Amino acid sequence: MKKMFVHYNKNDNMLPIKIWQTDAEAVGEKCIEQAEHLAKLPFAHKWIALMPDTHAGKGMPIGGVIACENVIIPNAVGVDIGCGMAYVQTDIPVEVLRETITGSGNLVHTICGDILRNIPTGFSHFKTPQPSDVLDRAKAEMGRYEADSELIPQIEEGYYQAGTLGGGNHFIELQQDDNGMCGIMLHSGSRHFGNIVGQYFNKIAHELNDKWFSQVPAEWNLPFLPVDTDEGKRYLEWMQLCMDFAYENRAIMLQKVKELFTKHVKRHTGITPVFTDEINCHHNYAALENHFGKDVWVHRKGAISAREGEMGIIPGAMGSYSYIVRGKGDPDSFMSSSHGAGRAYSRSAAMDKFSVESVIVDLKKQNVVLAKNKKSDVAEESRFAYKDINDVMANQTELTEPVKRLFTVGVIKG
Numbered sequence: 001m002k003k004m005f006v007h008y009n010k011n012d013n014m015l016p017i018k019i020w021q022t023d024a025e026a027v028g029e030k031c032i033e034q035a036e037h038l039a040k041l042p043f044a045h046k047w048i049a050l051m052p053d054t055h056a057g058k059g060m061p062i063g064g065v066i067a068c069e070n071v072i073i074p075n076a077v078g079v080d081i082g083c084g085m086a087y088v089q090t091d092i093p094v095e096v097l098r099e100t101i102t103g104s105g106n107l108v109h110t111i112c113g114d115i116l117r118n119i120p121t122g123f124s125h126f127k128t129p130q131p132s133d134v135l136d137r138a139k140a141e142m143g144r145y146e147a148d149s150e151l152i153p154q155i156e157e158g159y160y161q162a163g164t165l166g167g168g169n170h171f172i173e174l175q176q177d178d179n180g181m182c183g184i185m186l187h188s189g190s191r192h193f194g195n196i197v198g199q200y201f202n203k204i205a206h207e208l209n210d211k212w213f214s215q216v217p218a219e220w221n222l223p224f225l226p227v228d229t230d231e232g233k234r235y236l237e238w239m240q241l242c243m244d245f246a247y248e249n250r251a252i253m254l255q256k257v258k259e260l261f262t263k264h265v266k267r268h269t270g271i272t273p274v275f276t277d278e279i280n281c282h283h284n285y286a287a288l289e290n291h292f293g294k295d296v297w298v299h300r301k302g303a304i305s306a307r308e309g310e311m312g313i314i315p316g317a318m319g320s321y322s323y324i325v326r327g328k329g330d331p332d333s334f335m336s337s338s339h340g341a342g343r344a345y346s347r348s349a350a351m352d353k354f355s356v357e358s359v360i361v362d363l364k365k366q367n368v369v370l371a372k373n374k375k376s377d378v379a380e381e382s383r384f385a386y387k388d389i390n391d392v393m394a395n396q397t398e399l400t401e402p403v404k405r406l407f408t409v410g411v412i413k414g
Helices: 028-041 094-099 105-117 132-140 149-158 191-209 230-269 347-353 356-365 389-394
Strands: 005-007 017-019 043-054 061-069 084-093 171-177 181-188 275-284 284-291 294-301 303-306 309-315 321-327 337-340 370-371 400-413
Touching: 005 028, 005 061, 005 400, 017 028, 017 094, 017 149, 017 275, 017 294, 028 061, 043 337, 043 389, 084 230, 084 309, 094 105, 094 171, 094 181, 094 356, 094 400, 105 171, 105 230, 105 370, 105 400, 132 149, 132 230, 149 191, 149 321, 230 275, 230 284, 275 303, 275 309, 284 389, 294 303, 309 389, 309 400, 321 356, 321 389
Parallel strands: 017 043, 370 400
Antiparallel strands: 005 017, 043 061, 061 294, 084 181, 084 275, 171 181, 171 400, 284 294, 303 337, 309 321, 321 400
């Protein structure tokens, strides 16, 4: 039996909204309102899908999926284009990391501290350009991008951002699976590069929709670009570039973390770690896929692709569980699933409700090491500011199959 309900008013000129939650109250009024806007778009295909971690976003709910015919919506991708997750399993028991003492505490403290020193977080970038195959390729194919001259400087600036974490809910974690083994997980995207590209094309879409007297109200903040227009084609080029950059950014960081992990484990235990089961996946993007007999642009804003057998990552908040999953290919969700726990409180509301001290105490009680340069905003990322990841997983049993459960051991935050 599906753990999903349908929100639908056939007299209101809207498509059905399929929601993997218990009821509309659990989703929230603002989120439902934004989903109803999506359901009234004339180019939406079949229905709108909301994942169990859904909550209100800018224009479109986070944890939302919409399939569009011949149209791309920049704000349904979001401004952190290509944001997503990476993971790798190690063969090192967490007990070894906790019991091996170094000059900086145990190995968890040492590794987390060295990661924080070597990978820029928050608004920090590298002071010198970093290697980037993606950006090198973009420069070699500049003809694909030169029509948007305002964005060209972002390619050069991207070299300073390759391999950087960012802030907010982005993180790097050492985690423990149910067998006591250590895994490494990280969450990041296309950084400032993707943000600028997203805002730029959302503005263009707004201007064109005004010019076309679009029937989509401007206040919905869902301006669209037909994919056969010059502007639509250009957005797709830049979106793909940002997605590739985000993927590479995660891969660079994961490689650096593996190197630092290996250095310290080998130095203090004599063991050389082995890494397996690496995953790297997006959860803010659009892709051309075939669903119900039509090629459509599936926008996943805070959702992962969950085709049958496809591996994915669903993180919880720091100090809670995260999951490695295998997709089940459910057609009703456009073969998607949640991308995380989903916020229960906005950042500002979390700061008001939870104190810095309470978050630090909570992490210490759970034996979680926190590496963060500025702790004054840590309450934004309290685990209590998010929905319970186990409830989220319980609401999408037909979308994904849990393969591995992991708990935070050490976390690096911007």
